[in-house]
Amino acid sequence: MKKTVFDKIWDSHVVKRIEGGPEVLYIDRHLVHEVTSPQAFAGLDRRGIKVARPERTFAVCDHNVPTLNRHLPIVEEQSRIQVETLARNAAGHGVTYFGLGNPKQGVVHVVGPELGITLPGMTIVCGDSHTSTHGAYGSIAFGIGTSEVEMTLASQCIMQPKPQKMLIEINGRLGKCVTAKDLVLYIVYKLTAGGGTGYFIEFAGSAVRELTMEGRMTVCNMSIEMGARGGLIAPDEKTFEYFYGREYAPKGAEWDKAVARWKTLKTDEGALFDKTCTFDAADVEPMITYGTNPGMGMKITGTVPTGDGLAGTDRITFDKALHYMGFQAGQSLIGHPVQYVFLGSCTNGRIEDFRTFAAFVKGKKKHPDVTAWLVPGSGSVEKQICAEGLDKTLEAAGFELRRPGCSACLAMNEDKIPAGKYAVSTSNRNFEGRQGPGSRTLLAGAPVAAAAAITGKVTDPRTL
Amino acid sequence: MAEKFITLESTVVPLPVENVDTDQIIPARFLKATTRDGFGSNLFRDWRYDKDNRPVPSFVLNNPVYSGKVLAGGKNFGSGSSREHAAWAIFDYGFRAVVSSFFADIFKNNSLNNGLLPVQVTPEFLAKIFSAVEQRPDTRIRIDLEKQEITLLATGEKQHFDINGYKKTCLINGYDDIDYLLSIKDEIEAYENRG
Numbered sequence: 001m002k003k004t005v006f007d008k009i010w011d012s013h014v015v016k017r018i019e020g021g022p023e024v025l026y027i028d029r030h031l032v033h034e035v036t037s038p039q040a041f042a043g044l045d046r047r048g049i050k051v052a053r054p055e056r057t058f059a060v061c062d063h064n065v066p067t068l069n070r071h072l073p074i075v076e077e078q079s080r081i082q083v084e085t086l087a088r089n090a091a092g093h094g095v096t097y098f099g100l101g102n103p104k105q106g107v108v109h110v111v112g113p114e115l116g117i118t119l120p121g122m123t124i125v126c127g128d129s130h131t132s133t134h135g136a137y138g139s140i141a142f143g144i145g146t147s148e149v150e151m152t153l154a155s156q157c158i159m160q161p162k163p164q165k166m167l168i169e170i171n172g173r174l175g176k177c178v179t180a181k182d183l184v185l186y187i188v189y190k191l192t193a194g195g196g197t198g199y200f201i202e203f204a205g206s207a208v209r210e211l212t213m214e215g216r217m218t219v220c221n222m223s224i225e226m227g228a229r230g231g232l233i234a235p236d237e238k239t240f241e242y243f244y245g246r247e248y249a250p251k252g253a254e255w256d257k258a259v260a261r262w263k264t265l266k267t268d269e270g271a272l273f274d275k276t277c278t279f280d281a282a283d284v285e286p287m288i289t290y291g292t293n294p295g296m297g298m299k300i301t302g303t304v305p306t307g308d309g310l311a312g313t314d315r316i317t318f319d320k321a322l323h324y325m326g327f328q329a330g331q332s333l334i335g336h337p338v339q340y341v342f343l344g345s346c347t348n349g350r351i352e353d354f355r356t357f358a359a360f361v362k363g364k365k366k367h368p369d370v371t372a373w374l375v376p377g378s379g380s381v382e383k384q385i386c387a388e389g390l391d392k393t394l395e396a397a398g399f400e401l402r403r404p405g406c407s408a409c410l411a412m413n414e415d416k417i418p419a420g421k422y423a424v425s426t427s428n429r430n431f432e433g434r435q436g437p438g439s440r441t442l443l444a445g446a447p448v449a450a451a452a453a454i455t456g457k458v459t460d461p462r463t464l
Numbered sequence: 465m466a467e468k469f470i471t472l473e474s475t476v477v478p479l480p481v482e483n484v485d486t487d488q489i490i491p492a493r494f495l496k497a498t499t500r501d502g503f504g505s506n507l508f509r510d511w512r513y514d515k516d517n518r519p520v521p522s523f524v525l526n527n528p529v530y531s532g533k534v535l536a537g538g539k540n541f542g543s544g545s546s547r548e549h550a551a552w553a554i555f556d557y558g559f560r561a562v563v564s565s566f567f568a569d570i571f572k573n574n575s576l577n578n579g580l581l582p583v584q585v586t587p588e589f590l591a592k593i594f595s596a597v598e599q600r601p602d603t604r605i606r607i608d609l610e611k612q613e614i615t616l617l618a619t620g621e622k623q624h625f626d627i628n629g630y631k632k633t634c635l636i637n638g639y640d641d642i643d644y645l646l647s648i649k650d651e652i653e654a655y656e657n658r659g
Contacts, residue, residue, distance in 0.1 A: 038499075039500050154642050155652060194568070
């Protein structure tokens, strides 16, 4: 039978099929962070058991760590307790932990691939919906709840019904100032915030092949924003090259064997998908969102929809979003004042994003009314920024770098956008209050964020 | 051992908004606890209370006309973050079932793992529930998990709903996935050693 790459990986990880039920799926890598794990470890303690496969489990603190003054203890007590609890749980169960003082610490979905903990063909879970990011490397990776974190800690397996399969094929070339982020915001806009529910996506096509590994991560990262279980891209030479020599990647003869195995991870010609969508990369322009879910996006030069003809819950939802954002139906966003800019997160916190941002602001000055938070995705990204001298470029333009973590993406630490303020954010969610109570988020890629930071308003980066 | 779910007859709390994401159900700043308890008091925190912590009278949970163990929400309920705290908050507040025309996948799993029943109905049936409750807030519905049937009691209109057979057994008996996974330890080891 012809199989998709998703089938090949999934089927080879099924330990057991239950009549009329979910499948028992073996998990190769379990990534753990401080927010969704304490109750799971407490569950193990209650049962008097230990983590079943500590060598397959990796912990890192990222969600509520401060991005400034890291030489000091965490000021916020509950955050400090969560981080300390993770350190204690990891030590008690023999799990590798990347804590705040560790140069490898960072956002879990940036750290995993960087260290070669993530590898092609693996099943990867984490108590975080953006686990889909790891699909960029040809793995089945998805977010789980805390009960499932506990299942994985206890047994290295979870119980999952096999999702349906969707193929999203993107051919053609992306235009000037159009990034992987714009591409995925375009796809989410086209398919809507619930359009991928029940599916696992494979992204394919020449435009996807052309993307860097960082760009592929951005695309897979936001597959959850369509409601998809996850999204993956079949591994290729670019993928193999990325992993060569990484800390946890296989070495020597083991490496050759692994690459030979990874090369089989392709969708067979004629394999069936439950749904197929095709897009042309040339249709994508720099994007921005105007509403309160990532599907409420538009071309930056476009206008907010009029909402004509909406009724029932659709009408209530649309009006509520525009009211929250302070926008009018039909208006343009170009020139709208912006008070905050956030570069970072598991969506856009990688070296490529900092290169793009720095190239844009080089020789210019940050607008005085803009507060900009530039937060590297990991210690390794931070190190690379400095090695390339990007920190100097950014400083000269009036920006400062912060320390790695999730930061303003979900505002669990001190990095909160104040109520009523507008933020152009390279993160993944524009939900009400996501970046702080009352905050108003405009999702975009690094060029649009850089343009806003320089001009203090929503600006088409192609005009700068 | 979770709480058992068999049948439920209750009035309905209507929330006719689509794409209700888990950041609304329980905002991230309330995820700092290390236990599963007490999230109900912050359920829909930023819709329920204003910035000075005063109840927002127009929000449905603050409207004494509506109460019950069933929450009805617009399509794509529970989207966004994987935080299980969302299911804990809804359960802790007192709900035992959520009705929508479709649920986000992770939220659905999290609910089923916590004895909170997600009942997926057609958009038409959901619209009927909203309109019936709007006209008569004392409208009652019955959810029969054994028969997989939801009934609007005033009119007798009913609809079948789907649920995975294994999960149904778990809910009815209060079984737990971890007990099951621990019981097949040998099969997991055999999988690991298959070479």
